[in-house]
Amino acid sequence: MPVRSRIFPLAVPVLLVLGGAAVAQTAPAASRAAAVSARPDEATRQAAERLAGAFRLSSADGERRCDVTLAAQPSGGGFAVAFDAATCAAISFAAQVSAWVPDVSGSIRLLNAQGRTVAEFTEATGGSFEALKEGDGVYFLGPPSAADGPPATPEEVMGEWLLARQPGVTVCRWTLTDTPGPRGSYRVQVAPGCDELLTRFGPNAWELSGGNILVRGVADGSTIRFARQEDGTWTRIPERNRPLIMTRP
Known part of the structure; x- marks a missing residue:
């Protein structure tokens, strides 16, 4: 029997078969996936090199905190990020983060595996960044030294x-x-x-x-x-x- 070819319009889901399982994906979604895997451009790479380093991620009350390393090595549509798994477990969104990117506005965006923003930290003071997570409160991303001193009395x-x-x-x-x-x-x-x-x-x-x-x-x-x-x-x-x-x- 002859095989008929057919061109799908962009709005119609395209059926992909991955490992025997059928997965529906639209053409725009496929484009987004391709963008996620793209390597960052030179300007973004240079911005990442300026920001990369060790940080402390903490809640506003300081009761939940963990160490984070933002690297300048391209990974997952952005740059590599490493968490202290044991201490970061207390911060619910940390487990979703697989990469980070510096934004043109000067902020730091933490990304999930699909390239979507999990949290966006805008520049604050003293080399720190802050983000508001709806329903969860304010979080800070800053130099570890700022949080390592003895507590105030x-x-x-x-x-x-x-x-x-x-x-x-x-x-x-x-x-x-x-x-x-x-x-x-x-x-x-x-x-x-x-x-x-x-x-x-x-x-x-x-x-x-x-x-x-x-x-x-x-x-x-x-x-x-x-x-x-x-x-x-x-x-x-x-x-x-x-x-x-x-x-x-």
């Missing part, structure tokens, strides 16, 4: 602080006191003259949480979390295009 952070949106431009002054506040926290004493956003927030209480300073507002129970930097300052996390830096006067 209440006595270390108590006292007066200046707050700035950018270095050298003070927008508020407050004191983290040792006066007991609600639920094991301490009171915040705010000096007159804070900018409108902080006045509306109404800093009221503070505590240490997961190695970070957590400041609570009076308005609606909202909070601002600060992470310690290597230079001794504390910066708001996640930044979300609204930086806030705490420095000693």
Whole structure:
């Protein structure tokens, strides 16, 4: 019997047989698969070489963290990534990651085996990157040294602080006191003259949480979390295009 050839339109699934199993795949999907296996271009390779190195992946509260190595070796449509399997098991999306790529915006994207973005980390401060995972919270990707120091103590952070949106431009002054506040926290004493956003927030209480300073507002129970930097300052996390830096006067 003669074999009839037929040309399938792009919208019609093409049936592939892999190892005896039938798998439906559309032509656009096949194109995406081909793109995943493509080698990164020269500009992307150079960006990967600048960013490659050892990182610490951690949740915002610091309770879940693990070591990650981003390599400059092409792999899986991006570049090779290595996780500490034992410690990274606590971070649910880590098991899905098989490669990474530097984005043109300056961010770091972690990819799964199909080349889809599992998490996108945008540049923050101090060589760190941050990502929001819907339903799971904020995660950070930063230099291990930033997380390896001894945890801060209440006595270390108590006292007066200046707050700035950018270095050298003070927008508020407050004191983290040792006066007991609600639920094991301490009171915040705010000096007159804070900018409108902080006045509306109404800093009221503070505590240490997961190695970070957590400041609570009076308005609606909202909070601002600060992470310690290597230079001794504390910066708001996640930044979300609204930086806030705490420095000693």
